[in-house]
Amino acid sequence: MPDRRQVLASVAATLAMPAVAQSDKSVSLVVGYAPGGSTDLTARIIGPELGRRLGRTVVIENVAGAGGTLGAQKVAAARPDGQTLLLGTNNEMSIHKLINRAARVDGIADFTPLGLIGSQPMMLVASTRVGVKTLDEFLAQVKRAPGKYSYGSSGIGTALHLAGELVKQRSGLFMVHIPYRGVAPLTNDLIGGVLEFGVFVLSSGLPHVRSGKVMALGSTQLAPSPIAPDIPPLGAHPQLQGLDMASWFGLFGPAQLPASQLQRLQEALRDTLAAPDVRKKLEEAGATLADPRADLASFMKSERDKYAAIVKFANIQE
Missing domain, CATH: 3.40.190.150 (Bordetella uptake gene, domain 1)
Structure with missing residues (x-):
């Protein structure tokens, strides 16, 4: 027992x-x-x-x-x-x-x-083949030729797409949106010069910026990112005042x-x-x-x- x-x-x-x-x-x-x-x-x-x-x-x-x-x-x-x-x-x-x-x-x-x-934040970037290195250069060049330039995002209705449209709305610029099936093909076309501009999430785009394959023009939040303090906020520019997304x-x-x-x-x-x-x-x-x-x-x-x-x-x- x-x-x-x-x-x-x-x-x-x-x-x-x-x-x-x-x-x-x-x-x-x-x-x-x-x-x-x-x-x-x-x-x-x-x-x-x-x-x-x-x-x-x-x-x-x-x-x-x-x-x-x-x-x-x-x-x-x-x-x-x-x-x-x-x-x-x-x-x-x-x-x-x-x-x-x-x-x-x-x-x-x-x-x-x-x-x-x-x-x-997201960030607006340029292909190195466009010859644009700063936000001022981007605004001036796109303004001179409405509809000539395109920007890409990871798809219709994504935050990246809306961020690109917010840039257009605030600046009064006209660019054509090219939706991609994800970030990888968008990256390939930017690096290859098929596409002039694009919008990335910071963490996805930063390695390509650091390697010199694309140019960062600005980030979409008002405060600079601690991991990329050298990328200026788009919203600090007079033509994009207060842009924050x-x-x-x-x-x-x-x-x-x-x-x-x-x-x-x-x-x-x-x-x-x-x-x-x-x-x-x-x-x-x-x-x-x-x-x-x-x-x-x-x-x-x-x-x-x-x-x-x-x-x-x-x-x-x-």
Whole structure:
């Protein structure tokens, strides 16, 4: 007959089994873009620490396509149990519904916002074959020949596209927009001189600037980036006064996430972003971390209002 200590040990092991099984469930962190981009990089930086805070393994799941909306659709359709999350960006969460009224997913209505992670500027660049090295030279040259020059982005309705149209709106310049299927073909055409100008997310474009393959003309946030203080803010120029736009990242769950799950995930995200190693890696990648008190839902609504004005100006439709 087992003694009392054996019985207690057996009971304790039995009671602990559900907790162990629960902790063994992984969390899918969906990224609506291919590996290697800024969104994927952000997910891979926060994923391990977020998993540690949740007591689970976080698995990055790349569901690329349709400007991030395929990944968003997957999360919107998932059970609201905290096991499927989205590393979302302004492309699919705030812009897509503005340019496609029939969109199957709405970044505001179909998700539970968990927290804003951070942002990084975009930058306007020139092919070295154009002979433009400064913002003043760019403005003067494009003004002399309306419609002659083109700029490229990673696709219609992306933040990069809207940033290019904002430059046109503020400066009164006319350039033709060329949408690309991602950053790689855009980069190839800029380097090859097929395309005159382009818009990059800072972290994606900076290596090409540093190597001298493209010329940086300015960044889209008012303050210079700490990792590229030599690139002037576009908004500091008199013709682009106050121009301020960023590519941002946030964490989302499906709509109707239970309050207990919401609180747990929000706390885990706050603790993750407070971890020194995570902060260091995000900042080295060009990100400015968000204020932990930021209300992501309110932020998204204000962003959508800002984007709506640009979409209307440029008559962007998908």
